[in-house]
Each structure stands twice: as C-alpha cells, then as structure tokens.
Amino acid sequence: MATEQREKQTMSGAELVIKALVDQGVEVIFGYPGGAVLPIYDALFKQNAIRHILVRHEQGAVHAAEGYARSTGKPGVVLVTSGPGATNAVTGLTDALLDSIPVICLTGQVATHLIGSDAFQECDTTGITRPCTKHNYLVKNAEDLARVVHEAFYVATNGRPGPVVIDLPKDVQVQQGHYTGPQNVRHKTYRPRVEGEADKIRQAVELMAKAERPIFYTGGGIINAGPKASELLRELVKLTGFPVTNTLMGLGAVSGTDKHFLGMLGMHGTWEANHAMHDCDVMINIGARFDDRITGRLNAFSPGSTKIHVDIDPSSHNKTVRADLCIVGDACRVLEQMISAWKEGGFKPNTKAVKKWWAQIDQWRARDCLHFTQGKDIIKPQYAIQRLYEKTRNRDTFITTEVGQHQMWAAQYYKFEQPNRWMTSGGLGTMGYGLPAAIGVQLGHPGKLVVDIAGEASILMNIQELGTAAQFRLPVKVFVLNNEYMGMVRQWQQLLHGGRYSQSYSESLPDFVKLAEAFHCVGLRCTNPADLDGVIDEMIKIDRPVLVDVAVDKAENCFPMVPSGAAHNEMILPDQPASAPGASVSEEGMALV
Amino acid sequence: MSAQAALPIQSHILSILVDNEPGILARIVGLFSGRGYNIESLTVAEVNNAAHLSRITIVTSGPAPVIEQIKAQLGRLVPVHNVHDLTVEGPHVARELALIKVAGSGEKRVESLRIADIFRARAVDSTIESFVFEVTGTTEKVDAFIKLMQPLGLVDVSRTGVVAISRGATPL
Ligand SMILES: Cc1ncc(C[n+]2csc(CCOP(=O)(O)OP(=O)(O)O)c2C)c(N)n1
Ligand SMILES: [Mg+2]
Numbered sequence: 157m158a159t160e161q162r163e164k165q166t167m168s169g170a171e172l173v174i175k176a177l178v179d180q181g182v183e184v185i186f187g188y189p190g191g192a193v194l195p196i197y198d199a200l201f202k203q204n205a206i207r208h209i210l211v212r213h214e215q216g217a218v219h220a221a222e223g224y225a226r227s228t229g230k231p232g233v234v235l236v237t238s239g240p241g242a243t244n245a246v247t248g249l250t251d252a253l254l255d256s257i258p259v260i261c262l263t264g265q266v267a268t269h270l271i272g273s274d275a276f277q278e279c280d281t282t283g284i285t286r287p288c289t290k291h292n293y294l295v296k297n298a299e300d301l302a303r304v305v306h307e308a309f310y311v312a313t314n315g316r317p318g319p320v321v322i323d324l325p326k327d328v329q330v331q332q333g334h335y336t337g338p339q340n341v342r343h344k345t346y347r348p349r350v351e352g353e354a355d356k357i358r359q360a361v362e363l364m365a366k367a368e369r370p371i372f373y374t375g376g377g378i379i380n381a382g383p384k385a386s387e388l389l390r391e392l393v394k395l396t397g398f399p400v401t402n403t404l405m406g407l408g409a410v411s412g413t414d415k416h417f418l419g420m421l422g423m424h425g426t427w428e429a430n431h432a433m434h435d436c437d438v439m440i441n442i443g444a445r446f447d448d449r450i451t452g453r454l455n456a457f458s459p460g461s462t463k464i465h466v467d468i469d470p471s472s473h474n475k476t477v478r479a480d481l482c483i484v485g486d487a488c489r490v491l492e493q494m495i496s497a498w499k500e501g502g503f504k505p506n507t508k509a510v511k512k513w514w515a516q517i518d519q520w521r522a523r524d525c526l527h528f529t530q531g532k533d534i535i536k537p538q539y540a541i542q543r544l545y546e547k548t549r550n551r552d553t554f555i556t557t558e559v560g561q562h563q564m565w566a567a568q569y570y571k572f573e574q575p576n577r578w579m580t581s582g583g584l585g586t587m588g589y590g591l592p593a594a595i596g597v598q599l600g601h602p603g604k605l606v607v608d609i610a611g612e613a614s615i616l617m618n619i620q621e622l623g624t625a626a627q628f629r630l631p632v633k634v635f636v637l638n639n640e641y642m643g644m645v646r647q648w649q650q651l652l653h654g655g656r657y658s659q660s661y662s663e664s665l666p667d668f669v670k671l672a673e674a675f676h677c678v679g680l681r682c683t684n685p686a687d688l689d690g691v692i693d694e695m696i697k698i699d700r701p702v703l704v705d706v707a708v709d710k711a712e713n714c715f716p717m718v719p720s721g722a723a724h725n726e727m728i729l730p731d732q733p734a735s736a737p738g739a740s741v742s743e744e745g746m747a748l749v
Numbered sequence: 750m751s752a753q754a755a756l757p758i759q760s761h762i763l764s765i766l767v768d769n770e771p772g773i774l775a776r777i778v779g780l781f782s783g784r785g786y787n788i789e790s791l792t793v794a795e796v797n798n799a800a801h802l803s804r805i806t807i808v809t810s811g812p813a814p815v816i817e818q819i820k821a822q823l824g825r826l827v828p829v830h831n832v833h834d835l836t837v838e839g840p841h842v843a844r845e846l847a848l849i850k851v852a853g854s855g856e857k858r859v860e861s862l863r864i865a866d867i868f869r870a871r872a873v874d875s876t877i878e879s880f881v882f883e884v885t886g887t888t889e890k891v892d893a894f895i896k897l898m899q900p901l902g903l904v905d906v907s908r909t910g911v912v913a914i915s916r917g918a919t920p921l
Pocket of ligand 2 (some may be wrong): 639640643
C-alpha cells in the first residue's frame with residue numbers, strides 16, 4: 157500500500173526516467189550530454205544510485221554498453237542528446253542489433269511542438285533507428301514514461317535480445333507525471349516462446365542417438381541464454397561424447413581446451429571444425445543463425461546432414477539454410493529439456509560410429525591448421541596472441557577485439573574457459589568496437605583483467621575513449637597488433653585483387669606510445685619476439701590503462717580461410733601456394749562480401 | 750539466392766493484426782523494403798477502436814520459403830499481435846474497391862454504362878461528359894473492368910488494394 161501511495165505522487169519526466177532505471181537495477185549509464193537531455197542530466201546530478209560514465213563519442217557509449225551487457229548478462233544503458241548524439245549512436249545500435257545485445261538507449265529530442273520543424277539538433281530519431289533497433293519509442297506524454305521504460309527493458313532482454321531506443325522530447329522531460337513500478341507493466345503483445353515443443357525435443361534426441369557423424373554447432377544464443385546454458389551444453393557434450401564447434405559469437409560456451417571442442421568454424425574456422433561440419437550426418441545447431449561467414453557457399457553447405465536448429469527467434473529458422481527440425485525456444489531451457497529427454501529416454505550415443513567419426517576428426521586435427529613458425533626477428537601476430545593467452549590464462553581475463561585479422565587470430569589462438577569473457581563485433585564487424593567495449597566490461601568487472609586485442613587501424617576509430625578510461629581509472633589494456641596495414645583488407649586484395657593494395661596501407665600512423673601518454677595512459681612498445689613476454693607482464697602489472705604497440709609481421713595472412721563463394725571443404729591453408737586461391741575464387745564469389 | 754530463383758513465385762494475402770501506434774505502418778513497410786520483399790497491395794485501418802487495433806492486409810509475392818520468412822519477420826515486430834496467411838489457411842473472401850473515372854460522349858459513353866451494369870459497378874458521380882464508377886470485387890474483376898474502360902475514355906483509377914477475411918464463423 158505504501159508503495160502505491162508513493163506512486164500516486166507526480167514527478168518530472170526526467171525524474172521518472174531515473175526512478176524507472178533505478179527500479180530496473182541499473183547501476184551505470186554510458187552517456188554524453190547536450191541541450192535536449194539537460195533535464196535528465198540534472199536529475200542524474202541529484203542522485204547517487206546510478207553512476208554516469210562520460211564517454212568521448214556516442215558510438216563509444218553504445219559499444220561500452222554492449223561490452224557491459226555481454227560480460228555481465230545485464231542490459232547496458234546509454235544516454236545521448238538529440239540530433240548528432242542520436243545519429244552518432246546509430247552504428248552502435250546496429251552492432252547491438254546484429255549481435256543480439258540488450259541495450260536501452262535514451263535519446264533526447266526537441267520539444268513535441270517543435271517536432272517536424274527542422275528545429276536545432278532535431279532529427280527523426282525513431283525513423284532513423286527503426287531498422288537498427290529491436291523496437292523504439294517516442295514518448296509524448298510524461299504519464300507514459302515509466303511504463304515505456306519498463307517495457308523497453310522487457311523487450312530488450314526477452315526473446316532474442318536487442319537494442320531499444322526511447323526518444324524523449326525535452327518538454328516531456330520537464331512535464332509532471334505519475335510513476336508506475338515494473339511489477340505493474342505487462343507487455344501487450346510481446347511473448348517470446350521459451351519452452352521447446354516436447355515432441356520436437358524427443359525427435360531431436362532420437363536423431364542424436366542414431367547419429368553416426370554428429371556435431372554440435374552453437375552460437376551467441378548460448379551466451380545470451382546465460383552461463384547456465386553453457387553449463388548445460390557442456391553436460392550434453394559430455395553425455396553424448398559428440399564434437400562441438402562454436403561460432404565467433406559463441407566462443408566460451410564450451411571450454412577452449414576441452415578435447416570435444418574443434419575450435420571456431422566458418423571463414424577463418426579450423427580445418428577440423430569446417431570439415432566436420434561438411435561431412436556430418438546430424439548437425440545440432442543451438443543458438444546460431446547460419447550466418448554467411450559460417451556457411452560459405454550455401455548450396456555446398458553440409459550437404460548430407462539432417463539439421464536440427466534451436467533458436468528463440470522463429471525468423472532464424474529456414475532463413476538461408478533449410479533445417480529438418482526447427483525448435484523455437486530459449487537455448488538454456490531447450491538444453492535442459494534435451495538433457496532430461498536423453499536421460500529419461502535412456503538414450504545412448506551410437507558409440508561405435510561416433511568413435512569412427514572421432515578417428516576421422518583426429519586426422520583432420522593432425523593437419524594442425526593453426527601451426528605457425530615464430531622466428532627470431534619479427535613477431536608473428538599469432539605468437540603475440542598465444543603469449544597473451546599463456547600469460548593471462550590463469551586469471552579470469554576478459555577479451556574484447558576490434559575488427560580485422562587480429563580479431564580472427566584472437567578467436568583462433570585465445571582459448572576461453574568460460575562464457576561472457578569474449579566480446580567482439582561479429583555481425584556488423586565494427587572497427588572501433590573493442591576499446592569502448594573493454595571500458596564497459598571493466599565497469600562491470602572491477603579488478604578483472606580486460607584486454608582489447610586491436611589492430612592499428614581499428615583502434616584509431618574510437619581512440620578518444622582512452623580519455624574515458626583515464627578519467628574513470630579503468631585499467632583496460634589495449635594490445636595493438638600493429639602490422640601497418642588494414643591487414644584483412646590487404647589479405648583480400650592479395651588473394652582476390654591481384655595484390656593491388658589500394659588504400660590499405662596505414663599511412664602516417666601516430667606514435668602510439670606518445671598517443672597513450674597524451675591521454676594520461678601508459679604506452680609500451682614491443683618489436684622483438686624475445687621481449688614480448690616481458691612487455692605483457694609489465695602491461696598486466698600496471699594498474700592503469702595501458703596501450704601496447706606490438707610491431708608484428710606486416711605480410712602475415714589469416715588462415716585457414718574459406719574464400720567467398722567457396723565450400724567448407726575448399727579451405728585455403730598457409731602452406732598452399734599463394735597464387736592458387738586467387739585464381740579459384742569464382743566470379744560469384746568476387747561479388748560477395 | 751540462386752536455389753530459390755528456380756522456385757515458383759506465389760501471391761499470398763497476409764492479414765496482420767497490430768497495435769495502432771505511431772510508426773507501425775513505417776515499421777511494416779520498412780521491413781518489406783529493407784529486406785527486399787514485394788508489396789503488391791497494402792491496406793490498413795483501425796478495426797477495434799477501444800483496443801487500438803488495426804488490421805493490415807498485404808498482398809505479397811515470392812517463392813514459398815520467402816513467404817515463410819516474411820511471415821516470421823512480421824511476427825517478430827514487437828507491436829504485431831498475429832500474422833495470418835489467408836492464402837494457405839483456408840477459404841477466404843478477398844475484395845477490392847475501385848473508383849474509375851471515364852470521360853466521353855456518344856456511343857462510348859453509353860457503352861461504358863452498359864459494361865458498368867454487367868460488372869455491377871455504380872456510377873457515383875456524373876457530369877455531361879464523365880462518370881465515376883464504383884466497382885468492388887476480386888482483383889481480377891477490377892482489372893477486367895479497367896481494361897474494358899480503357900478504350901472508352903478512362904481518365905483515372907483509384908483502388909483500395911485487397912482487403913480479405915476468412916470464411917465461416919470463426920475469427921482469424
Ligand atoms: C567501421 C569499419 N570500416 C571499415 C571496415 C572494413 N574493414 C574490415 S577489417 C579492416 C582493416 C582493419 O585493420 P586493422 O585494425 O589494422 O586490423 P588488421 O586486419 O590489420 O589486424 C577494414 C578496413 C570495417 N570492418 N569497419
Ligand atoms: Mg593492421
């Protein structure tokens with residue numbers, strides 16, 4: 157009753173927003189002020205429950221919120237002003253949409269009576285963000301505010317998670333309105349299905365028991381479903397003895413050192429994972445979406461397999477790859493159901509056949525596709541990641557990345573023991589993601605080691621966030637694999653465009669050590685393989701933000717590689733002649749991204 | 750997708766019940782344009798004032814897997830209550846209304862009236878040298894009527910696009 161009494165009181169729209177956020181358990185907001193959100197900043201000033209992290213660019217705010225969300229399992233919250241504040245956030249929102257990350261983004265808007273008049277810093281935020289959010293709202297009445305905020309959290313975090321924008325006209329922020337608590341808000345339409353259909357679960361388990369060449373192929377859905385989903389996946393892997401491969405977004409779902417784990421699959425996946433996907437007879441896809449980076453040429457994708465696809469989003473089913481058994485449900489719940497169906501039905505794997513399958517897989521493994529040779533003079537990028545892994549594996553370490561070769565090498569050579577330790581821009585492939593994401597991770601995990609594995613080109617896209625790290629004493633580490641190239645672009649140009657390196661050389665690079673120092677961070681440099689361990693040790697030891705500029709081999713390519721338009725079993729390896737692959741990419745492949 | 754290029758293109762009538770909130774139509778239309786789906790016709794109006802519900806009827810076309818994907822994508826939009834594919838769900842009635850302006854005199858004018866009668870089209874406006882006919886029916890019937898009016902002085906056409914509902918007593 158007392159709460160009801162209290163809820164009868166009115167407060168300003170800005171206060172309503174803050175109260176709703178507090179009731180949603182929000183502890184930190186990533187934001188940047190401006191005219192259209194000043195009332196909210198005023199309300200923030202008068203309270204202590206929520207900490208505001210001032211970023212240096214609104215894109216950074218959204219990536220930081222993503223890093224926070226991905227590593228903690230809680231939604232990330234962003235606050236930006238109207239117009240340029242909102243448009244700067246668009247890349248981050250699109251990134252969160254493609255990687256299914258729960259983010260709530262509050263944007264200021266001009267007063268309702270000015271909407272449509274091309275007022276100062278007006279833009280059609282809901283129009284611009286409609287295709288890059290899971291949902292968005294324009295709130296025109298303070299009475300709706302609390303409900304909309306609670307709904308937004310519900311929508312962002314339930315079903316397939318994603319970003320939600322709430323556009324807040326300035327007059328609504330100062331208007332008086334009543335507060336409603338989250339317990340009083342029930343969404344009118346949105347009820348995603350969590351439980352898998354029992355008879356389909358049964359069919360899935362029967363298919364698994366009969367399988368001779370099975371494989372688990374799991375993605376970001378497992379991570380989104382919470383740490384318990386990873387535990388259950390591990391249990392199911394153990395129960396069945398089946399091999400498992402993870403997508404880029406799904407790394408950490410099973411231990412990177414588990415013998416059942418074949419490594420990542422897809423364009424830069426391992427020889428064994430891709431071959432096993434191609435030759436399997438039963439594929440159990442849980443929380444992955446048959447992305448084109450995974451499948452390669454569609455009509456050659458795992459041609460002989462019966463495909464089981466578990467996804468919380470029905471539109472993921474049969475979108476590009478036709479599955480034989482589609483199960484709509486939450487990955488965690490469906491895994492639970494599968495395990496109990498397996499146990500209660502007394503199912504056993506086809507041990508003899510699966511053993512033979514493993515013998516085949518071991519042959520692929522023996523190809524040792526990630527092998528590289530580290531010489532005395534130049535640091536191989538793979539070696540740098542490997543050393544970083546060895547030096548940090550015994551502590552709970554969180555890795556973020558930028559986008560490019562370094563990202564793929566990180567995915568290949570860093571072995572994750574736990575979920576939520578790996579934050580990368582998978583779907584959108586956003587250069588500039590890693591540093592702000594690391595900041596978000598660090599805020600969610602004070603005292604933990606957070607490393608952004610970066611490229612020298614990507615890091616410059618949001619380098620300004622070093623200022624944020626310095627201001628808030630967030631001791632994130634930026635580990636730059638500096639190959640003086642947009643390496644991934646250079647690699648494609650080498651393999652597909654006759655070695656014409658059009659605009660992919662990183663010309664006029666800054667002195668990264670001085671740059672770090674200018675931002676009140678620590679800069680280190682490493683050019684010699686023999687010094688690498690020492691530099692990594694020093695980086696870890698310094699309890700401040702550190703940028704390490706690691707000079708690596710400029711010409712190294714990332715392998716294995718499934719070239720665009722090729723099939724999984726048409727992977728290129730480093731020891732093949734460099735001239736061969738370029739010639740084998742079809743015209744159709746040339747048109748693919 | 751090359752595999753789907755070989756599949757036959759089918760036309761489907763989708764009936765979508767949505768919350769009548771600002772931007773809902775933009776959401777639906779943006780989904781179709783953003784993902785490269787076809788819209789042959791689209792109608793929308795509020796159907797339940799108290800509950801703020803609108804029904805959107807879309808005629809779309811594509812290979813069967815694309816139609817399935819369209820329905821799944823529509824179902825994913827937060828303000829969508831449900832999506833029904835009338836074309837596969839059973840018997841339904843589909844109608845269009847068109848207003849057709851025909852100008853002319855003499856024999857052509859008389860002929861247009863005669864044909865209008867056959868099509869049960871009504872003249873809802875008339876001057877000495879023009880008629881506006883109102884015709885309802887299936888898309889094919891409206892098409893046929895317009896074609897016949899062509900040589901008789903067709904000036905303008907305005908069509909509603911298809912509205913549709915399932916037959917029988919049960920709701921969608
Ligand atoms: C915002 C953005 N612009 C362009 C690209 C295209 N792109 C992908 S990788 C890459 C090069 C990245 O270079 P660097 O950060 O040095 O990483 P490297 O590949 O050298 O490890 C580019 C330009 C992108 N992914 N994101
Ligand atoms: Mg580079």
